[in-house]
Amino acid sequence: MIELVVLDMAGTTIEEHGAVYAALGDAAREAGATIGAADVQHWMGADKETALAGLLRTGGRPEPAPETVGAAFDRFRTLLAAAYGARPPEPIPGAADTIAQLRASGVKVALTTGFTRDVAEPLLASLGWQNGVVDAVVCSDEVAAGRPAPHLIHRAMERTGVFDVRTVLSGGDTVVDLVSGHNAGAGEVVGVLTGKLGRAELERHPHTHIVPGVADIPGLLRDRARA
Template identity: 55%
Template sequence: MIALAALDVAGTTVEEGSAVYRALHDAVARHGSSATVTDVARWMGADKRTAIRALLELGGDTSAVEKTFVDFERLLREAYDADPPVPMPGVLDAFAVLRGLGARIALTTGFSADVTGLLLERLGWQDGVVDAVVTTDDVPAGRPAPYMVFRAMERTGVTDVRQVLTVGDTVLDLEAGTNAGAGLVVGVLSGGVPRDVLEAAPHTHVVDSVADLPDVLDGVLVPTS
């Protein structure tokens, strides 16, 4: 029985053309980082302030992190204005299957509340599509810490973590679901992380996309670990 599905946003339930990572790369570059796109990609799924601090090698310089973060948010808004995000194929059908099984649906994300609000507004997902939204502003630490999963449980009234399904497109997503003790920890390939990379991380299933969740829930796709 799945009581809660906690799903990542960008690359998992939402196609946003990797705008977040281009914006992050451009923002840190403007503040002196020599990080490559590959360096930035290693922070997929992480809290963006944490990523900025590491990419700029700033240690405890909070003011520089905040200035870079402001630039990151501005660049991301501009990207979304130019090319609005859209739902991943099959995601709304998967949501319907989950609801038919009696599960609640939460989104968890390494974005700030402001960016997440903008994203959901562009999608038209403000009301009724999901039961809870958890951002890194809501927890003491982002992935791979399990706190966003726990906060999603709290907000949806779910108390048994074994009845939680987590879904994400990055290694950090899989580590967070595993650290939380979720009953199903599913990696999806829709975010561009290679299969062998996701399969090397702790998980129960790795599938092509969220559209495959009904087969996971029906037992058609067997666990790979």
């Protein structure tokens, strides 16, 4: 029986129109990185400071100085805020209903993200998701390492009082979401197709299911219960 569903935010439960992808790439390029779309996609879902450091190393460049990464991260936050102001994020279709349905059935729901808390909270507030909509929110600056490390999922378990990782379903739209769920030992690792990657790309990485979106997760749990 699944006790906890842990879901990524941007691209999985929140449609932010590619703003994270664009802001991350622009911030890295402004800091001197020579990168393409595939380089940025490689780091999607990861902690954003880690991602920027990785992008700045692209092409065999030396390890960037901490202050360079910090400045790039500040620029990323500025670019992202401007993008969200111009085109506000909105829930992925079916996400809000899915969260409510899961919780009504007794399944806890946590959101995890590669954003720091100061980036995540305004985003959640813009959707009206900051007050009891989910059981926990875990951000990248609250764990020792972000995805693909398992720590975001394990911290979500800690905050929701779930002990057995086999009773956890982890869902996300990026490769590192799937690898993080696998590394955590989650009983179900679900890829969703509402992000930048297609089925064939996600299927190359550890998973138990690939579904069109989070609205399909309650059905997966019903099928699991009948099996």
